[in-house]
Amino acid sequence: MARKIEKIQLGRRISLGVFFVAFTVLTILHQKVENMPSVDSLCPFGGIETLFKYIAGGELVKKIMPSNLVLLVAIIILGVALSRFFFGWICAFGALQGIFGWIGKKLFKKRRTVPKKLDQALRWIKYPLLVGIVYFTWTTGTLIIRPYDPLAAYAHLSTGIASVWAEFAVGLVILIVVLVLSTLYERAFCKYLCPLGAVISILGRIPLFRIKRESSTCISCSKCDRVCPMNIDVSTVKTITSPECIGCMECVTACPTKKSTLYTTLAGKKVKTGTIVIVGLAIYLGALGVGALTGKLDFVGPSLTDEATKGTLKIEDIRGSSTWEEIAESFNVSLIELYKAANVDETKVPPDTKLKDTGALIGRTFEADEVRIALATLLGISYSGENGTTPSSPVQTVQAVETAQRAPAVPEKIIEPTEAAKPATSAEPVAPVAPAVSEGALAVPEGFVLEGTMTIKDIATALNVPEAKVIEKLQLPADISVTTPLRDMKDQYGYTMTALKERFAQ
Ligand code: SF4
Ligand code: SF4
Known part of the structure; x- marks a missing residue:
């Protein structure tokens, strides 16, 4: 029995490790290799952030990909069936906190807990946080939380601390605080701040999965309480109904009685713990598999050229991974004029440079939105910028349009559009x-x-x-x-x- 229990916890660590390593590798590759998923496209919470915009008009919030919606569907199905199982077995950020929790145990040899009343009060923070994030994302149409997101800061560490600090200063500070706290208090972010956890906690009211305690065989040793990373009082309840439970099964495996005092149930029926784990992983991976087979698990989204070919190209489609020449070709504008309108020295920035790499070449912070605004000015199209404010004054706009209109038909270094890109000469359909x-x-x-x-x-x-x-x-x-x-x-x-x-x- 003990051997089998150990196997389950070993399996949990392997599962978390695989998802964590895969996430980390993908975010590093995203910085180095073309068309690799960004952190934004890998997080199910992005699906919630874009949900309103998607339902209202079939469009996604900038940086969000169709994959976010597939991940969201997967996690919702999983949430209804097994509550917060995702966070105990799959979540990369949960794994990262677990690593620091393990380091903390080795260093301090003692597990600390936040005083009960304070702990209960702090756990409510994630709900207004969820409401605030969703409200502001839905009303502004941008990922408002991104600069404060510790996971986004972690995912950009491979770009160097200076670069992370420039883009995610607050997120980096939160990341450091969370990881330091994790060495003292397990899963601090999951308990108090995780907005995705808040969503699934709400779903956790209706799950089919429960852990039950048989009081007649319980010897009240409290081992289950001590190992629970979410500080749930397991030893005093008959059924764990706490929406905080992440289904890690640590309590089940720690129970010393050999009479299944703590056991797992699915739809009211006693089910082996291993079966719950298999069901949980199968639901998540199965949902992703269906998404992949139906072509919806798209982490990268269509390129500008693809959008131009379809005649659906919009200024909002420009991303940090878009190159200068790709933008000029797809929107059928002069590359030189584009550099000029964006106030970028073309001698320092080769045409195949990605927008997100431009700042390093010109020695200043450079946002992809600067190119969107410059392009909108060149095309004479209304674009209010990511934050809803156009930095160019009306005078500048008129001058820029006039400059663009006076530009020779084929300037010195103009990029001729591809046949595919030619139809889309503006941000609107042709x-x-x-x-x-x-x-x-x-x-x-x-x-x-x-x-x-x-x-x-x-x-x-x-x-x-x-x-x-x-x-x-x-x-x-x-x-x-x-x-x-x-x-x-x-x-x-x-x-x-x-x-x-x-x-x-x-
Ligand atoms: S109650 Fe058990 S399964 Fe739930 S989080 Fe605590 S230890 Fe894990
Ligand atoms: S670990 Fe098992 S025996 Fe000990 S208190 Fe918890 S349920 Fe009871």
Whole structure:
């Protein structure tokens, strides 16, 4: 019996070790090799962060991939069946805390616990934290928690401490605090801060899995209490219903009675502990397998060229892993103009440089969003930036657009787009080329810049002409709404803002 119990705990350490090593290796490879998953695409919590945006419009929050939704589905199925089993057997960050907990045991020889009342109060922190993160992510459409995420900081350690400090200073501090705390108090992050744990704790109210205690054979030795990493009072309850239980089975394996005083149940029926473990791993890996077979377990997402080919290319598709030449080709803009608009010295940054590597070459912090904003300016497209604020002033925007429009058709180092990329010359889906405007059409004053936020009524008022003239100039149907912003009707009428600007400039 003892041998079998040891095997289960050995299996748990192997399982956690495999997932932890796989996670670490992937995050290192992400920095070195093309098309490797990022930490953002490997965390199930990303699925929750993007859920609202996905349900509302089928779109994902920036940096989130379809894989996040598959991981989320997997962890929800697992949560309903086995509560927080994921954290006891699979979670890479749980494994990292476990390693530091083990180091702490070796160093201090004593297991510490937070005073009961304080511990109970602190455990509630993760719930408002979850609500806050989800609310702000859903309303801003960005991964608001990313700079504070200790797992993201850990996943970028291979880029060097200076780089992690520049991007994840708060996350790095939290990581260090959590790992130091883990040497004293087991699973501190899981207990108090993990927002994903909060979600699964809620699901944990309805799991099919429970650990039960047979009081007639219990000798009240309290070994189960002492080994529980989540500090659950196992020895005093008949059934462990705590949503904090991570299904690690440490209590079951520590119980010294040979009469199955602590035993595992599934849907009310007594089931071998090993069977629970197999079911848990099978549910998780099975869900990932189904995701892979159906093509949904996509950790990387389509490239810019793929998006351009599909005609769905958007400025938001630009990522830190996109290269300068890939962006110029896909969006059909001059590479030189793109460097210029982003205020980057092209002599220091080769075209095949990834945006995330640009900062190191130009000696300053450089965000991918700077290129998105520069590109939006070049294309004359409205883009409010990752944080919802466009740094360029209107004057700068007009000047940049004019510069772009004055650029020679084939400048010295222009990158000709591939045939696949040619259709997508803007952030919106492609529209047919506009026919010529009829005689007597509206003449647009120099310097007037058409914006996607404008309505036909706005333009007519600004130019002091009838709305029909504006509609004619833009070659739009006569019955089109004059009070809806142009950018909101592009899908309905199949135009792009670039095409409208061209028609306007004619
Ligand atoms: S109650 Fe048992 S299975 Fe649950 S976390 Fe504690 S030791 Fe692990
Ligand atoms: S370890 Fe077993 S015998 Fe000891 S208190 Fe817990 S359930 Fe009872």
